[in-house]
Amino acid sequence: MSKPVQTAVACIIAIAVFTGAWLFMQSGHGAASSAHAAMPSAAAKPATVDSTRCIAQTEWMRAHHMQVLNQWRHDSVREGNRTHVTRDGRRFDKSLNTCLGCHASNPMFCFMCHQYANVKPTCWNCHISPMESNK
Amino acid sequence: MNQDRRDFIRKAGIGALAGIGAAAGLIPLFALEKTDTSVFSDKPVPGKTRWGMLIDTRKCGEGCSECVARCHHDHNVPDFGKSKSEVKWIWKSGYEQAFPTASKQFQSNDLAHRKVLTLCNHCAEPPCTRACPTEATFRRWDGIVSMDYHRCIGCRFCMAACPYGSRSFNWEDPRPALKTLSPTYPTRERGVVEKCNFCSERLVKGQLPACVESCPEKALSFGDLNDPKSEIRMMLASNETMQRKPELGTLPSVFYII
Numbered sequence: 001m002s003k004p005v006q007t008a009v010a011c012i013i014a015i016a017v018f019t020g021a022w023l024f025m026q027s028g029h030g031a032a033s034s035a036h037a038a039m040p041s042a043a044a045k046p047a048t049v050d051s052t053r054c055i056a057q058t059e060w061m062r063a064h065h066m067q068v069l070n071q072w073r074h075d076s077v078r079e080g081n082r083t084h085v086t087r088d089g090r091r092f093d094k095s096l097n098t099c100l101g102c103h104a105s106n107p108m109f110c111f112m113c114h115q116y117a118n119v120k121p122t123c124w125n126c127h128i129s130p131m132e133s134n135k
Numbered sequence: 136m137n138q139d140r141r142d143f144i145r146k147a148g149i150g151a152l153a154g155i156g157a158a159a160g161l162i163p164l165f166a167l168e169k170t171d172t173s174v175f176s177d178k179p180v181p182g183k184t185r186w187g188m189l190i191d192t193r194k195c196g197e198g199c200s201e202c203v204a205r206c207h208h209d210h211n212v213p214d215f216g217k218s219k220s221e222v223k224w225i226w227k228s229g230y231e232q233a234f235p236t237a238s239k240q241f242q243s244n245d246l247a248h249r250k251v252l253t254l255c256n257h258c259a260e261p262p263c264t265r266a267c268p269t270e271a272t273f274r275r276w277d278g279i280v281s282m283d284y285h286r287c288i289g290c291r292f293c294m295a296a297c298p299y300g301s302r303s304f305n306w307e308d309p310r311p312a313l314k315t316l317s318p319t320y321p322t323r324e325r326g327v328v329e330k331c332n333f334c335s336e337r338l339v340k341g342q343l344p345a346c347v348e349s350c351p352e353k354a355l356s357f358g359d360l361n362d363p364k365s366e367i368r369m370m371l372a373s374n375e376t377m378q379r380k381p382e383l384g385t386l387p388s389v390f391y392i393i
Contacts (some may be wrong), residue, residue, distance in 0.1 A: 078283075126321040
C-alpha cells in the first residue's frame, strides 16, 4: 500500500472513531435528560392503588409492616412525601387506607395473628376499621 | 543538572497547583452538572405555600352554625354536652371574646352583639409548637399547625401556650360521645389534645376545607397567602382586615373582615 492511501485510511478510521464516540455520548446524554424530564411529571401524578399485588412479599410484610407504617406516617405527616414507590416501580399512597383497601377484614387479617403473637397495638382506638364503618 | 530533594518537592508542588488550576480552567462548568434533588422525591418544598383563611363576619349568618356542625361531624369531634369536657375545632365567640384588645369605646350595637367564627389561627410563629415537649404538634411545610396524635402525651402545655383557646383536651373517651362515625377521619383517644387541622386530609385531595365548602353565605375564603395572585390575597388587598391578638406576634393565618 502506498503512503497517501495509508494516511487516508488512518484519517477515515480516526474520524469514524470520533464520530462514533460523539454519537454514543450524545445518545447517552439525551437518554439521561429525557429521564430527568419525565420524573417530575410522573411524581406529580397522584398515586393510584394497584390492588392486585401488595407493596412487598407476604413474608416480608408479616415481619416488617409495623416499620412500614411508622415510616409512612413520618413521611406523609411530617414531610408531606405521600408516594411510596416499590422496587418494581409501582406507586402507592402512603396511607393506612391503602392497606385497608385490600386487607379490609381485620378479624382475619390483624387480630388472629396479633392474638397469636400476643401483641396489643392500639391502632383501632382511633383509626376506624373498615369493619366498624360497615356497621 | 544538580537538583536536591527540597528543590524537587517545591517544583513538584508548584506543578501540581498549576495542573489543578489548568484543569479547573479547562473543564467547563457545565461538565459538573448540578443535581436537581427535587426529582428524586415527591417531598413538597417547605414554606412555598402558606394556607390562610379570610372570614367575612358581616356575611356570617346569625344563628347559623352549618360550618361548625359539618366540621365536627367530618372530624369525629365528640359532643359531651358539658362545658368542662368540651372539645371544639371551630366555634362562635362574641366579638369581645375574639378581639379582647380591640377598642370597645362607643362601638356600634351590631358589633357588640356580633358572633365571630373562631378556629385555630395556624400561626406563622405558633407558641404551641414551642411548648410541646414531644414534637407532637408542629408547623408543616404548608404553614398548617398540625398534630400527630400518636405522639401526644397529654401534658397540655400547648393548651396553656395557645393564646386563642384553640386546643381541647379529651378528658373522656370520645367514641361513646359520637352519634355517627365519619369513616374518612380517625377519632382520638382519651388523654390527647386535639384541634383544627385546616382540613389537611381534604387539601391533599385538592378539596377546600369542610367549613369553607359548607358555608351557605360564602363568608369564608381559603387560599395560599404566599401567592400574590391568589383570591385570598386579592381580597386581603381590597378589604380592611383584622387578626386576633396581633400584638402577640404570632402572625395568625386567619383574617377577619369586620
